[in-house]
Amino acid sequence: MKPGGGDGPHVFVDDLECPELRDEDLHHLTRSLRLRPGDTFTASDGAGSWRICRMGSVPEGEVEPVGEVVFVEAAQPPLTIGFALIKGGRPELVVQKLTELGVDAIVPFTAEHSVVRWEADRATRHTERLRRVAREAAMQSRQVRLPEIGEPTDFATLATYPGAIRADITGNAPSLDHPTVLIGPEGGWSETERHQLGAIRINSSVLRSETAAITTAALLTALRDGVIKHC
Template sequence: MLPSLRSVAVRPGGSSIVKPNGSDGPHVFVDDLECIQLYAQDHAHLTRSLRLRPGDAFTACDGRGSWRVCRLGRSADTACEPDGEVVFVVPVLPKLTVGYALIKGGRPELITQKVTELGVDAIVPFVAERSVVRWDIERSARHIERLRRVARESAMQSRQVRLPEIGEVADFRCLVSQEGTALAHITGVPISLQHPTILVGPEGGWSAEECTQAPTVCLGDSVLRSETAAITAAALLTALRHGVSSSR
């Protein structure tokens, strides 16, 4: 398991601090840090599931890099009260993206949950040549909305200050045309930040044609299931970005 990683933030005046680490209580997302209003489900989670009481601390975040310490309101009219300045966490570069070919069952949710915990910036489902699963327009919209909810819950649990981007199901050709994109493949070169976007193929593997469309990078010497490969790619990329690991 990777150790907890802290991102440096900036206060007005220049002193540095870290992103939320749990010492100030649970973490929630809100729309506006100046006029904080908790979503009903988040208020219920804080008060019923976590049993916070009036005056107890938690952190609120706008999902775009800014957060502040708050306290649960002491009256029915005040859901929460700010108890600290707004802090902006400087984004860590490069931007990391993990894409995965559509797979069966609840595994897209598992991938989304875990790569969000690890701190990737974007998650991209796509259709590959050998993909068995295909989402029609209605089903795609429903699944993407579900994945965004999973990412939000996972980002709250892991104290992320930015919600990962999760777009519509992408076209493989568009993805590989972007600079810095590589395909996960056991015969590839060692993974590095030269390729901050890693695409994981379907259970049937990449076609010969697809393998010619982008460089390939290796995630290790084991044959991994699709969901394991996506999580491994995220873990390796975030470790490289934070200097926990180095490419050879």
């Protein structure tokens, strides 16, 4: 869901009653977007609430709340996309686009045929990076809820999520009856994974992992928003 207040700048703060800008957000608003004292922007707590604020003294980053706090109900059902770890900067691309589309939870995982695996401190570092990417994407797309970026897990754990299903070219049409969709690795699903979960088909072509994740998110959010109807 997007807040009101037009298409102006949007940031996240910890407390909407006494909003304080992070240093990087202050820099973005005043240096990149060139906001000046008296200019307005919207701020959200990342949990569904937002309000209009006014920029105060720029060097100190003072913020003055000028609008009432507005709460936006969460869209139902909550949507979760699990994606098997992939190489390079593609996980960042997946998280960025899924956040823009309004997915509620994004969870990287390791499948049996996964080539990429994050271990120990590397997993922590990558997860923090994905959370920063999600925050930036939520600001750009004016979301009022930050998606949950889960710690890397495995297929068996995600398979226990309510309504979990795999994306596979052999599956049926997507449905909100299955709000958790797992996207497989470059090497495809193992026979064990195929037997463990059913499948939905999101396209008649064999897609790259990141394309499959983004396409799945677009279809599910469009179904949830009533943009498209399930036949």
